[in-house]
Amino acid sequence: MAQILETSSLSKSFGGLAAVSDVALAVAEGEIHCLIGPNGAGKSTLFKLIIGTYPPTAGSIAFRGEDVTQQRPYERVKRGMSIKMQTPSIFKELPVRQNIHIALQHHVAKAELAREEDRLLGLLELTNEATKAAGALSHGQQQWLEIGMALALKPALILMDEPTAGMSPEETFRTGELIHQLNAGGMTILVVEHDMTFVRQIAQHVTVMHFGKVFVRGSIGEILSDPRVAEIYLGKPHDQ
Amino acid sequence: MRDMLKLVNGPQTVGNGVPFWVAFLVVLASALAYPAFADPYDVGNFAYFLIWVFMAMGLCLMWGYCGMLSFGQTFFFGIAGYSYGVLAINLGGGSMTILALALAISLAAVSALVLGYFMIWGRVGGVFFGIVTLSATLVLAFFLGQTAGPEWRIGEARLNGFNGMKGMEPLNIPWFEGETLYFEGSSLYYLAIGLILIVYLALRVLLNSRFGNVIVAIREDPQRAELLGYDVRKYQLMTFIIGSSLAGLSGVLYTSWGQFITPSSVGLPAAAMPIVWVAFSGRGDITATLVGSFLILVAFQTITVHSQQAALVLMGAMLLATVMIAPQGFVIGVARGVGRLFRGRRVATTSS
Numbered sequence: 047m048a049q050i051l052e053t054s055s056l057s058k059s060f061g062g063l064a065a066v067s068d069v070a071l072a073v074a075e076g077e078i079h080c081l082i083g084p085n086g087a088g089k090s091t092l093f094k095l096i097i098g099t100y101p102p103t104a105g106s107i108a109f110r111g112e113d114v115t116q117q118r119p120y121e122r123v124k125r126g127m128s129i130k131m132q133t134p135s136i137f138k139e140l141p142v143r144q145n146i147h148i149a150l151q152h153h154v155a156k157a158e159l160a161r162e163e164d165r166l167l168g169l170l171e172l173t174n175e176a177t178k179a180a181g182a183l184s185h186g187q188q189q190w191l192e193i194g195m196a197l198a199l200k201p202a203l204i205l206m207d208e209p210t211a212g213m214s215p216e217e218t219f220r221t222g223e224l225i226h227q228l229n230a231g232g233m234t235i236l237v238v239e240h241d242m243t244f245v246r247q248i249a250q251h252v253t254v255m256h257f258g259k260v261f262v263r264g265s266i267g268e269i270l271s272d273p274r275v276a277e278i279y280l281g282k283p284h285d286q
Numbered sequence: 287m288r289d290m291l292k293l294v295n296g297p298q299t300v301g302n303g304v305p306f307w308v309a310f311l312v313v314l315a316s317a318l319a320y321p322a323f324a325d326p327y328d329v330g331n332f333a334y335f336l337i338w339v340f341m342a343m344g345l346c347l348m349w350g351y352c353g354m355l356s357f358g359q360t361f362f363f364g365i366a367g368y369s370y371g372v373l374a375i376n377l378g379g380g381s382m383t384i385l386a387l388a389l390a391i392s393l394a395a396v397s398a399l400v401l402g403y404f405m406i407w408g409r410v411g412g413v414f415f416g417i418v419t420l421s422a423t424l425v426l427a428f429f430l431g432q433t434a435g436p437e438w439r440i441g442e443a444r445l446n447g448f449n450g451m452k453g454m455e456p457l458n459i460p461w462f463e464g465e466t467l468y469f470e471g472s473s474l475y476y477l478a479i480g481l482i483l484i485v486y487l488a489l490r491v492l493l494n495s496r497f498g499n500v501i502v503a504i505r506e507d508p509q510r511a512e513l514l515g516y517d518v519r520k521y522q523l524m525t526f527i528i529g530s531s532l533a534g535l536s537g538v539l540y541t542s543w544g545q546f547i548t549p550s551s552v553g554l555p556a557a558a559m560p561i562v563w564v565a566f567s568g569r570g571d572i573t574a575t576l577v578g579s580f581l582i583l584v585a586f587q588t589i590t591v592h593s594q595q596a597a598l599v600l601m602g603a604m605l606l607a608t609v610m611i612a613p614q615g616f617v618i619g620v621a622r623g624v625g626r627l628f629r630g631r632r633v634a635t636t637s638s
Contacts, residue, residue: 148499
């Protein structure tokens with residue numbers, strides 16, 4: 047399968063700290079790929095490098111076969127990337143519907159806008175909250191709204207940084223269902239997540255990061271049965 | 287065209303219903319009828335108050351809607367005001383004053399383009415945006431203050447240091463039967479009313495359009511706006527240019543009104559005034575800014591007649607009260623209260 051995203055020797059340092067170091071990540075078109083690792087492994091920094099909010103210290107990023115390393119975030123978005131950030135990044139003072147409207151308005155025809163807004167609000171189960179200020183939503187609903195705004199762009203690749211943080215188990219499960227639904231429609235999904243139940247629910251491929259580097263990669267089954275992965279999460283047993 | 291007219295109402299503007307537009311028409315009709323009943327001296331004073339409202343609306347667009355607090359709108363006011371003087375003197379007056387008006391506003395726009403480009407592309411944001419724009423206006427005031435010598439002239443126009451530039455014709459156009467219509471007194475008043483009507487309605491359309499949605503998104507979260515595919519810098523620059531051009535329009539009308547302009551109209555106290563007007567009125571809404579700024583100017587002038595110091599203290603007290611009691615602005619607070627009252631009554635009537 048063709049690669050939609052490839053990073054090559056990608057590195058990012060903050061002063062003397064190498065947050066991401068020599069990362070080669072390949073995401074195939076149409077897959078659900080999970081990025082896991084302990085806190086501070088460099089997962090969110092890698093996401094910011096991919097979307098372009100951080101410039102890399104070294105290395106390159108190719109998206110749909112094109113080198114996008116020097117492109118600004120909005121240019122990458124126009125080429126088909128989209129992101130849901132770690133903490134909800136929405137327009138809190140504006141009504142929920144207007145949040146969706148702003149995400150939709152530059153690529154949906156005026157006549158279709160209202161219908162598309164209704165469809166997305168229904169998908170996100172936010173129809174009854176449409177006129178509320180986005181900041182008045184619960185944390186889980188804010189996460190969903192941001193996912194909706196990212197989806198409104200009809201991206202080829204969506205990056206989701208901890209999409210279920212702060213969600214109840216039911217909301218987490220529904221988010222997993224939504225991800226499967228989107229993937230069935232052909233969307234490639236790259237997810238950073240700590241909740242291993244959720245990772246089991248969605249992941250087809252997993253990359254584990256540790257200390258800013260790619261530690262190991264494989265299918266979800268391979269990763270879960272790898273004792274080295276358990277070790278970086280849980281530490282070594284005392285008798286070894 | 288019909289779609290554009292629909293945008294006069296929308297989520298970014300307070301006052302979208304029939305009662306609002308009825309009140310709007312009543313106020314407009316009263317404003318148009320006012321010179322027929324009032325003393326010409328008062329009409330001239332009102333024209334003077336209206337001149338400043340453009341600068342306030344421009345700042346409201348930039349600060350209230352796009353989140354860019356400029357402390358130096360008087361820079362563009364001064365650029366356009368002085369440019370009008372230089373051009374009107376050198377081009378020879380008459381209908382050339384209209385060309386001088388257009389060129390002076392264009393110069394303010396180009397200045398905004400250059401200054402805005404360096405600030406926005408250089409990622410100058412937040413409080414630093416205010417500091418850089420304030421510095422720009424202070425530098426201009428300082429420069430103009432030292433132009434008293436006869437060598438500081440552009441063509442026939444002497445800048446004249448702190449005494450100010452004078453001798454330019456007011457805006458005028460050829461009128462019927464070989465007459466010339468000078469925009470002074472009531473004719474300046476009507477010109478200001480006409481321009482305010484055009485600018486106000488155009489800003490409402492702009493704010494409720496796709497462009498307006500993007501600039502409020504930038505105010506809320508510029509990174510998210512960029513991550514939705516918008517080149518935030520271009521929208522900020524365009525907003526800065528429009529807001530600064532409106533300050534330029536105020537500058538031209540001011541110079542034309544008094545046929546003089548001095549560096550004090552570009553200095554620190556002058557630069558602080560638009561911030562007080564817009565903050566007190568409610569930076570989040572263009573109508574609140576229009577109404578509030580006009581009312582403050584009337585109050586300020588009325589008190590200045592008795593004591594200029596008292597008027598300045600009042601401005602300071604108003605700014606303090608706004609920050610402490612109504613950070614969203616007093617006029618917008620009252621407008622929302624009236625709106626709630628109307629809705630409450632309607633609900634009560636429906637339920638009974």
